[in-house]
Amino acid sequence: MKITRENYEAYLLDFAEGVFSADQQAELFAFLEANPDLNAEFDIPLDPIPVFSEASSDWASLLKTEKHLASDLDTLLIAKLEGDYEPEVAKLDFSNQEVAAQWQLIQRTKVAAPAVSFGHYASLRIPAEITTIEEWKAALAEGDLSDHIVSAKASAHMHAEITSYRSIRLKAQTVAFGNKTVLMQEAKVVPLFRRVAFAAASIAAIFICILAWPEAQEQGSSIEDFAHVPISRPLPVVESGIEDTAAIAVKEEAPVFQFVSGTISKDNKPEPAVERERIAVLGIKQIGSIEQAETGRKLLHADDIEARDAMLYAESPKAQPAEFQTLTEYVKERAQRDILKVEPTEPVAVALVEKAVDKIEKGTDGAIKIQPSNKETGTHFNLKLGKLEISRNR
């Protein structure tokens, strides 16, 4: 069948599938040459394309040998630069201008090491007195290796471990004894004649005991006979005023939240725990969270408010991240709503929050004591930020 403008597309498809014989291919090319507009449309190269058949294919010509590879000048010169043994390298003729020029060029690709100094070596060195990993971790936890910056970014797992170590450190208990004056002794001068009298009385008592010993043995006296004798223990004498009812608070740092409280009244009778215990526990928990969040914030970018609020939210499920734009606002809200349980406008709440905010902004860890705004109610606040210790007596 002859190729025409009406049936040429079928021939082109056959050609594309590679089923044309050499004669058919020549006929197609002759047709396209006679119809250049069609050829322009399909952009078919008119150069003869070899038609392979399995029988006639010369696959061996596609195989490469070491000789092909070695003939690449770049390969040989790079092998020479790297010090690799290549038999062909020895045959290179460096008197040849081209080879010499290429060799010079390849040599220049050897990159010289720039002088760079790490600098912070102290952060990497281990002090000689530390010999084990455990000692190292303990030293980090205790803050003895201040130069070792194990930041959350650099080593999250180490940071978590060290934070964990630090969180279980006990803090010195805050115990208010009250009136210390009862324990104090005044210096007294004992006259000499009294000393002589005491000595004589002691010698007499010893003689009496020796004489009475056999009789006591016969009657079977023992230490149990004195068990009923009451032992008096001095209790602090509380005078008057707000400090009279000051709580004795004993707590440990987060995450072990423990708040033991009791009160000692004027007549030295213990009173049952009151609402302040629950409030204090809540306060400790909240500030524990805030401190963790604050530590995390420092390790993040200072302006990464979203991450910080997300952290706050994670620490406190009650909090809604959209509510707080800053840590300060968070503390305000928490102090007013959950810790003080008072209206934000109450003077004592305003004073407490203002001081709390000031402490937080300054990053200090000092104690804040809010004196009662109303002597009659005896309201007492004691807030210590960082590891918040807050108590409220009424």
Added chain:
Amino acid sequence: MTNPYNMTVSEYNQCVENFADNLFRFILKNLRDEEQSRDIVQETFTKLWIKVEDVSFLKAKSYLFTTGYHTMIDWIRREKRNADFEKVPESSMGVSKDQSPDLQEILQEALSRLPEIQRSVIMLRDYEGYSYQEIGEITNLNESQVKVYIYRARVTLKEYLVSIDLVL
């Protein structure tokens, strides 16, 4: 039972003296982020110290570069910053006096344009003098792959030099 291969504190600190700069240079040249590079060096040495009972002093350098390299790769993948290493100008990274400053600057620029793996193998080869096998252990490549990457890197560097008509 004492592990005969563990390092002493003194040997660990010797590693700090001997290899901290080299590791820092290797990471910095790849990342071009000084702060991040320091963090990676810090973390790498922390890992070495934690593994101090399992790593021989003789293998410490290899351990440091292997750990540092993989930490760096993890960071690059995490930050997806492969094509954004323009923070620190090349001129601030120090220049050796072995070659003329102009050529060295051009080479450093060419080096920064290499794909990450080619840049790493070239630096390990030229800066640290590692063998093909050692580079392969650090980068998780076989020797043939290391050779190929070094070859491609050298050809690219050569073509870069030619393209700017610096030589010949």
